[in-house]
Amino acid sequence: MRNAPLSVLALGTLALSLSACTVSVRPNLSLQVQGGNLITNLRPDRGEGGTYAVGESVRLSVSTRSAGYLTLVALQSNGYASVLARNVYVNAGATTFPRAQDGQVYTVAPPRGIQRVRAIFTRVRPTTDLVVSGVFDGTRWNTVTTAYVSPYPQADRDVQETFFYIR
Template sequence: MRFLKTTALIAGTLALGLSACTVSVRPNLTLQASGGNLITRVTPDRGEGSTYGVGETVRISVGTRTPGYVTLVALQSNGYANVLVRNEYIAAGTTTFPRGQIFTVAPPRGVQRVRAIFTRVRPTTDLVVSGYYDGTRWNTFTEAYVNPYPQADRDVQETFFYIR
């Protein structure tokens, strides 16, 4: 009988502990289009997976091993994508965006993905993002944009945060 009570107590404790857990699914952080390992980090100012309220400001830091050109593209929780920074030259090290402006968090609420696309050489085309993207189309779009550049001269990384 004592064994049964102890087992029930342990099972109850585990159930209570597990009910308080939150499971987070991280978006794709390294992509097939990535090849050069040129980006060392991409993070929002409060850290990856952090939470921002509508109307708050967010800054994105991008660390790179070499100088080059970065484009930041945001994918909202509803699938709509837009360019935050386009073909901006950065030195090696850490650069924080935006420069000279602010990014204000706006609806829709949910997970906000930010993809950093880096090339050592100036891109020959401007990245034009218009419309809604699912995960497959989002990856295909990025790959098509960076494929003209040698793998050693490009990198693609992604981070995320939540909008409440």
């Protein structure tokens, strides 16, 4: 019984250290990170899971560890996908989309529900354009992304996803 206080102390220390952990679950549970975390941050201006009304503008912040080429693809709640930015050169650090020099605004439009945005980053200029058209389910969405980045070494590519809600 002499060891009982030591084990209680060890369990207490473990509980305190675990209380500082944060677990995030994203809606795309089947997404496998494609690289070495070259994308360090991807979020809408109201934060991941933020809510926007139809007609409001949304901005997306993307941070990368190195310079490279970024493609942003949106997947609507009805499964329709569209490219927001294609093979845009970004420096290391934070970039906000739409960029001022592009003269665009991302205006939220129906359908209402969850809007997923996937960032696809490669250190080298892609030799092909990501082509998305039609309606995608989770499997096809992942297959298209994987096929697009597969020619590049894993150390030179990354794929991350965020989401927000349209009301």
